Every structure is written in C-alpha cells, then in structure tokens.
Amino acid sequence: MTTPRSSPLVPADDVWRRLSTRMLLIHPVKELIRFLPALIAIVIAGSSGGQHWWGLIGVGVAVGLGLLRWLTTRYRFTPDQVQLRHGLLNTTTVSAPIDRVRSVDVTASILHRALGLAEVKIGTGAGEKELKLDGLTATEAAALRGDLLHRSRPTAEDSPEADAQARPAAEGEGLPSYVSPETVVYRGHPSWIRYAPFSPAGLIAALAIFGIGSQVINESGIDWGNNEVVNGATDVVQGLGVIIAVLVGVLALIVFVVLLSLGGYLLAFHNFRLTRDDAGGTYHVTRGLLTTRATSLEIRRLRGVALHRPVPLRWVGGARLEAITTGVKDDDRAMSATLTPPSPEPVVAATAGRVLDDPGALELPLQGHGPAATRRRYTRALVGFGIPAAALVVAAVRWSQPALVIPAAALLVVAVLLGRSRAHWLGHTITDRFLITRQGSLALATDVVERRGAVGVVIRRSFFQRRAGLATVSLATAAGAKAYPVLDLPEHEVGKLATQLLPGTVEQFRADQPPTTHSA
Structure with missing residues (x-):
C-alpha cells in the first residue's frame, strides 16, 4: 500500500x-x-x-x-484520498483512496474544450463507483491524472529519481504537471479511415436510426395513404420499375452506412495515439474529434491483448486491438480497453508485440485440433444453415415454386464455406508467458493471455463433444472476459494443456475424468 x-x-x-x-x-x-x-x-x-x-x-x-x-459541489485532496461532496438537502460524499486508483480518464466535450475545462473520472476497481470531477481546468486535469497514477503505484517505486521528474506547471491551483518521457507505441494515420466502412459500427448505427425512425413514424398518427411524399415516391418507383428502384434504394443505403461509418470513425478515433510511460508505469490513449478522451491503463494490470479481425474488415487486411486488463468495470471495458482502432493488420500486430514486450507472440504457429474438431465445425455450420435450407425445399415442393431451391442450395454452400473457414482458423499454442488461442470466422479473434494471471482451469464436455472425443479447456482469470477457451481439444491433449496452465495438477485433469474445475 x-x-x-x-x-x-x-x-x-x-x-x-x-x-x-x-x-x-x-x-x-x-x-x-x-x-x-x-x-x-x-x-x-x-x-x-x-x-x-x-x-x-x-x-x-x-x-x-x-x-x-x-x-x-465541492472537492478536496487529502494525503490518501480524493473526495467529492455534492447535494443540497441530502449531501453525498464520494471518496477515492489514492492507493486503490486503477484508472484515470480525462474527457473534454466541445463545450469543455472551448472553455479550457475537462472532466476527470477516477476508477478504483471493477466493483467501485467512479468519482467524477467535472470542471477542472485542462492543466489541472492532466496534472491530476499523472500524479494519481504515479502515487497509486507501490512505494518501492516512489524514488527520489521519480519525484525529480515532477516540475511546476504554468497555471492551475498548485497542481503542477507530472512530466515523464513517453514512448509512442501507436499513432493513427488519416488514410486509415478507409477501414471504417468495413467495421460493423456504421451498420449498427444505421439499424438504430432505422429503428428509432420507424417507431417515430408509427406513433406520429400520419395517414400515409393520403400523404403527398409517399404518393410521390410511389409514382417514382412505378416510373423507374421495381428492379431499378430496389437497386437505387440499396445503393442509397450503402452510401448512408458508409457515411455513418466515416463520421463515427472520425468522432471516436481522430488523432488516436497510444503511448507508454515507463516511469509512471502506464499506457495512455488519447483520441476524439469533438469530444476528446484521454485514458490511462496501468501496465501492471495488463494481462494480454485480443486481436480482432472480423468480416469484412479481414477482407481488406484490417484489424483492431484491445487490452485484456483487470480492475475495469464491464460497462467501461469496451472503450477503455481499445488499443488501436481499425488499422492495417501488420501495424496492429506490431503494436501488440510492443505492448506485450514480445514482438513474435502473434507470429507463432498455432496447433490445430485434429479431424474431429474439423468435422464438428462443418457439422455445426451445416445444421445451422441446413434447417432454413430444408424449409425452403419443403416450401418449393408444397407450393410448386422451384426457384426456392436456388437460395436453399446457396445456404448449403455458405455453410460449407463457413465450416471450412472456422476449421482453418481454429488453434492454440502455449509459451512460457502466454496462452494463445484463436477461434471464429465471421468474428475472428486471437487472444493472447498471460498465464501468471490464471486463477483456475475449467474443462467442459458437452454430450456431442464426448461422442466426438473432444473437450473445451478454459483458462479462468480475473481479467477481460474472465475465461478464455480452447475449443474442441482432443481428449488426449486435455490433460497436457491443463497441467501446463496449472502445473502440478496432472491427476485432476486426466482425459478420462468427468468435467472438472480447478482453482489455483
């Protein structure tokens, strides 16, 4: 402490x-x-x-x-706490012990930036309430962030050399900036906005707008049968023809989604920068166009990274990187864990190597899981797509619509391709430091998790896995998603992997034992 x-x-x-x-x-x-x-x-x-x-x-x-x-609203600093008091009739005091500070985020909306202000959010753990100081000057906010993260580190690191790096700031109420040399780990490039249309953010935003718009239209009480706009649109469709009108509508939708994606990328990731402060023991992320956000992540709480290459981002050679950390609330993890926005895959992989201090971690060959796991990938895909395909065939026979056989066949082709892709990407490997596991296809993810953060190993066998001689081994940890599975591992490999993750537990992880959970 x-x-x-x-x-x-x-x-x-x-x-x-x-x-x-x-x-x-x-x-x-x-x-x-x-x-x-x-x-x-x-x-x-x-x-x-x-x-x-x-x-x-x-x-x-x-x-x-x-x-x-x-x-x-009042705030104050004590030797071991930051305190915030607010309320008129019911006064509430929120305290953040300095030695328990886990994260410090500095956010500035466009109004805050115009007035030279910022909001500081101080987090003290996954189950604790954040303390928000909304109204510090930008200089005070930057100084407070650096000082809190510096003072929350173990006392062994509070050396005269570290304190000597502090110097007075030009302005503020006695809050000089904590100055420390930072190494740039990642810096966004304006041309990488080209990856924005291939991330799902634009489509999600379009669906949300469509849903809200539909609800507003339904509750507006307008008689659409006698509406001039609707009647005019109907006349245009009839003049162009249904096929041309549909093509124009699809093209307009694509343009709309692309524009939303570009706008969202600019707002969220403009001037994205990831730096490392070795003296302060933190990573810093700064980003944002209208609302800027500066997020700090303690290096000692980093437990790995997750490399995401979803479709269609993977088709254009893009990827994004997230941190696997402890001490972050679930509702804040999505934003605070972002280490890179959608960017070229080689750049993201190199960034992951620098963050992990292991440049070759993502280049290691992964071990496949054998023919039984491959068959299971195909089976799951065929079952998922085979049911609607069978329904289309039945409909084609029942109502004499042979054209329905074409989409049924297309679904089966998609199922085979999806099963093949999932089987191709499935794999894992283990090193002295990390468990590296990869799974998925449409949402392909590679997780690199530090073994030192393991709190347990879980082995699960479903009914169908037992029949196929497979099992899923999950590394349980306090960080990130809490469990990182190695899917459909052959039974003769289960005990070996489990004892590598938690040495000394061979007898508890024999392949012929029932599903077991062991905690370190």
Whole structure:
C-alpha cells in the first residue's frame, strides 16, 4: 500500500474547493439538454392555452438547477484520498483512496474544450463507483491524472529519481504537471479511415436510426395513404420499375452506412495515439474529434491483448486491438480497453508485440485440433444453415415454386464455406508467458493471455463433444472476459494443456475424468 504523504503534485491540504466558475456556462446547458423533452411538452401545452410564459419558467428552472449543482459541489485532496461532496438537502460524499486508483480518464466535450475545462473520472476497481470531477481546468486535469497514477503505484517505486521528474506547471491551483518521457507505441494515420466502412459500427448505427425512425413514424398518427411524399415516391418507383428502384434504394443505403461509418470513425478515433510511460508505469490513449478522451491503463494490470479481425474488415487486411486488463468495470471495458482502432493488420500486430514486450507472440504457429474438431465445425455450420435450407425445399415442393431451391442450395454452400473457414482458423499454442488461442470466422479473434494471471482451469464436455472425443479447456482469470477457451481439444491433449496452465495438477485433469474445475 502506498504510504500517505503530501505530494507537491497534488496539494493534500484538506481544503474544500469549488470546481471552475466556467462550469456556470456548461451546467445550465447540460440541464437544458437533460430536460429538453419536458421543456418541449411545456412549451406546447403553454402555447395551446395562450400561456407562452410557461416555457420561460421551464427554462429558468433548468438553468437554476445547473447553477445549484455548481454551488453545492465541492472537492478536496487529502494525503490518501480524493473526495467529492455534492447535494443540497441530502449531501453525498464520494471518496477515492489514492492507493486503490486503477484508472484515470480525462474527457473534454466541445463545450469543455472551448472553455479550457475537462472532466476527470477516477476508477478504483471493477466493483467501485467512479468519482467524477467535472470542471477542472485542462492543466489541472492532466496534472491530476499523472500524479494519481504515479502515487497509486507501490512505494518501492516512489524514488527520489521519480519525484525529480515532477516540475511546476504554468497555471492551475498548485497542481503542477507530472512530466515523464513517453514512448509512442501507436499513432493513427488519416488514410486509415478507409477501414471504417468495413467495421460493423456504421451498420449498427444505421439499424438504430432505422429503428428509432420507424417507431417515430408509427406513433406520429400520419395517414400515409393520403400523404403527398409517399404518393410521390410511389409514382417514382412505378416510373423507374421495381428492379431499378430496389437497386437505387440499396445503393442509397450503402452510401448512408458508409457515411455513418466515416463520421463515427472520425468522432471516436481522430488523432488516436497510444503511448507508454515507463516511469509512471502506464499506457495512455488519447483520441476524439469533438469530444476528446484521454485514458490511462496501468501496465501492471495488463494481462494480454485480443486481436480482432472480423468480416469484412479481414477482407481488406484490417484489424483492431484491445487490452485484456483487470480492475475495469464491464460497462467501461469496451472503450477503455481499445488499443488501436481499425488499422492495417501488420501495424496492429506490431503494436501488440510492443505492448506485450514480445514482438513474435502473434507470429507463432498455432496447433490445430485434429479431424474431429474439423468435422464438428462443418457439422455445426451445416445444421445451422441446413434447417432454413430444408424449409425452403419443403416450401418449393408444397407450393410448386422451384426457384426456392436456388437460395436453399446457396445456404448449403455458405455453410460449407463457413465450416471450412472456422476449421482453418481454429488453434492454440502455449509459451512460457502466454496462452494463445484463436477461434471464429465471421468474428475472428486471437487472444493472447498471460498465464501468471490464471486463477483456475475449467474443462467442459458437452454430450456431442464426448461422442466426438473432444473437450473445451478454459483458462479462468480475473481479467477481460474472465475465461478464455480452447475449443474442441482432443481428449488426449486435455490433460497436457491443463497441467501446463496449472502445473502440478496432472491427476485432476486426466482425459478420462468427468468435467472438472480447478482453482489455483
């Protein structure tokens, strides 16, 4: 545990402070956005009754709540805690012990950036509530992030040499920046935005917009049968012909999805940069166009990486990288674990090697799982696609529609290709440091997990796996997805792999034993 001490980087003077007065311009805007639906309803109700001043009262209440939030919020630094107190009638105090700080994220929306402010989120563990300081100056936020991560490290690392790297900042309330040389591990390139249309983000956004739009249309009460826009569109379709109209619609949808993907990539990953601070023991990720975000990840909590190459990103030679870490809440893991956005696969693989301090980890040949596992890949694919294919054949016979046989045959071809792809990519290997496992096809993923983080090994055999002489061996860990499976391993390999992952447990992992869980 870190010994509480007064640091020159953060004034541990027990004085309660207010957030920047510039937040008086942001809090009212945030409250107006928060209560926008209610304000619209009030304005409509007031207009219908001739009482237009209702809307002004609603706006005044929202602005007043924003001002009240600033007046009732305080924060302070003690030798061993960061504390935040807020509330008028019911006062709440949130504390973050400095020696338990696991992550420090600095976020700045476009309003914050215009006013030189930032929001700092301090996380102390997977099950703890975050402490949010919304309203520090940008200089204070950067200094606080560096100091908290520096002071949360073990005391053995609190050396005079490390403290000597601290120097006063140009501005701020006694919060000088913690300065440490950083090594650039990854830097995004503007041309890599070409990978954005091949990631699923654009399609997901398009589906969400379509769903919301459909709900709004259904609840609007408009008579679409007598609508001029609908009638005009119907006339256009009839003039062009159904086939041409469908092609134009598909092309428009593709363009829409591509534009959404490009916009989302720019907003989330603009100026993406991953750096390593060896003195502070952290990785830093900075990114964002309108809203910038700076995320810190302690190196000692890193347990591996996950390389993702989904379809269609894999078709254009792209990939993305995520960190496997401990001490991160599930709802924050998706964003804080991102080490690279969709980028060229060689660049992502090289970044993974630098993060792992093992450049060849992702280049090692993986061991296949044999013919039984291959047959299981084909069987699962054929069963999944064979049921709808059989339904199409039955429909073709029942209603004398031979054309339905064509999509049925296409489904079977897709099943064979999918089974072949899944069998090709399935594999694993084990080194002195890592378990490396790869699985999937449409969502191909390669996980590189440190063995030192193992808390157990789980062996599972389903009914069909037992008949095929296979089993799934999972490495249980406190990091990331919590369990990393090696799928459909031949039974004669199960005991060997299990004892490599947890040495000294040969008798508990014999291939002829029932499904077993062993914890270290």
